[in-house]
Amino acid sequence: IVMLLSGVIIIWLWNSRLQKKVDxxxxxxxxxxxxxxxxxxxxxxxxxxxxHELRTPLTLILAPLDKALKDGTAPDDDNLKVIxxxxxxxxxxxxxxxxxxxxxxxxxxxxxxxxDPVSLIKxxxxxxxxxxxxxxxxxxxSFPSEPVNLFIDREKFCRVILNFFSNSLxxxxxxxxxxxxxxxxxxxxxxxxxxxxSGIPLSDIxxxxxxxxxxxxxxxxxxxxxxxxxxxxxETVELMGGAVS
Numbered sequence: 001i002v003m004l005l006s007g008v009i010i011i012w013l014w015n016s017r018l019q020k021k022v023d024x025x026x027x028x029x030x031x032x033x034x035x036x037x038x039x040x041x042x043x044x045x046x047x048x049x050x051x052h053e054l055r056t057p058l059t060l061i062l063a064p065l066d067k068a069l070k071d072g073t074a075p076d077d078d079n080l081k082v083i084x085x086x087x088x089x090x091x092x093x094x095x096x097x098x099x100x101x102x103x104x105x106x107x108x109x110x111x112x113x114x115x116d117p118v119s120l121i122k123x124x125x126x127x128x129x130x131x132x133x134x135x136x137x138x139x140x141x142s143f144p145s146e147p148v149n150l151f152i153d154r155e156k157f158c159r160v161i162l163n164f165f166s167n168s169l170x171x172x173x174x175x176x177x178x179x180x181x182x183x184x185x186x187x188x189x190x191x192x193x194x195x196x197x198s199g200i201p202l203s204d205i206x207x208x209x210x211x212x213x214x215x216x217x218x219x220x221x222x223x224x225x226x227x228x229x230x231x232x233x234x235e236t237v238e239l240m241g242g243a244v245s
Contacts, residue, residue, distance in 0.1 A: 051097045058091050096228045100211065103235045110153045110239055117150050117157060117191070118143045121180060124161040128169065136174045142181035150189060156236050163229045164193045171197035209234035209244065 065084055102108045125139055132139055150157075168178045176196035183190045200208060207213045212227040237244045 051094045051101070055091065055094045055098070058087055058094065062087050062091065093228070096232060100228065100231060100235070103239065108239065110156065112151050112153055112240070114149050115152050115154055115157070116148060117152065117189075118148055118182065120154060120158055121161055121182075121191075124158055124165060125180075127162070128165045131169055132178070135169065135172070137169065137172055138177045140177055140179040142179070144182060144184050146184075148182060148184055148189060152240050156240065160233050160236050163233050167229055168193065168195040168197065171195070173197070 062084065065080065065087070069080060069084065099108070121141070121143075125141065129139065164180075165178070172178060172195045178193070178195045180194075181192045183192070204213075209230050210227075211231040213231070234244050
């Protein structure tokens with residue numbers, strides 16, 4: 001009986017020490033998780049603050065520059081047009097960063113209404129048409145003959161479409177094509193984008209919609225993107241109750 005009790009005591013002591021180690025490890029993991037979340041929040045706030053700070057002087061540069069180019073008070077100088085083009089690029093990039101930050105902080109409001117997405121896509125096609133024609137890229141559309149209605153935020157849906165178009169134009173060679181189609185079956189509407197670009201390696205498929213993710217190891221004739229566009233697509237689509245893949 002004494003030997004049996006000793007065994008029970010030893011086992012109890014071992015279990016007690018094991019539980020203590022488990023508790024300590026759990027506490028350490030929670031602390032690390034809290035620190036990581038705090039660092040992410042701090043990084044997000046810093047990015048948000050610096051984006052606001054950068055947007056103000058850019059706006060102040062663009063306003064008089066645009067006015068001078070329009071009313072003719074500035075010389076017809078290509079350098080000024082280059083300044084305007086790159087300033088607009090920076091401003092759009094900053095606005096995208098602020099938009100992503102707004103999603104992260106739950107500050108983006110969705111205004112949903114019953115909408116025909118086909119008409120919005122056609123409008124986006126018209127907007128992108130000059131840039132596509134400049135590269136000799138054709139745009140092919142395939143839509144159902146019957147009306148298609150979605151409950152979406154019109155402005156944010158257009159943002160998604162233009163991001164897809166921008167991505168396709170960037171990586172599609174001159175003479176190539178971009179195709180967009182809509183299918184409607186079983187109360188599920190599928191919007192599909194495809195192009196004749198270089199494609200995406202299977203190893204990167206799971207990460208392309210992550211923020212600041214970029215495909216490496218592919219020879220491209222264009223500069224790498226920021227990894228923001230497809231992240232905006234994914235998070236905006238999910239805000240409207242959809243899914244992207």
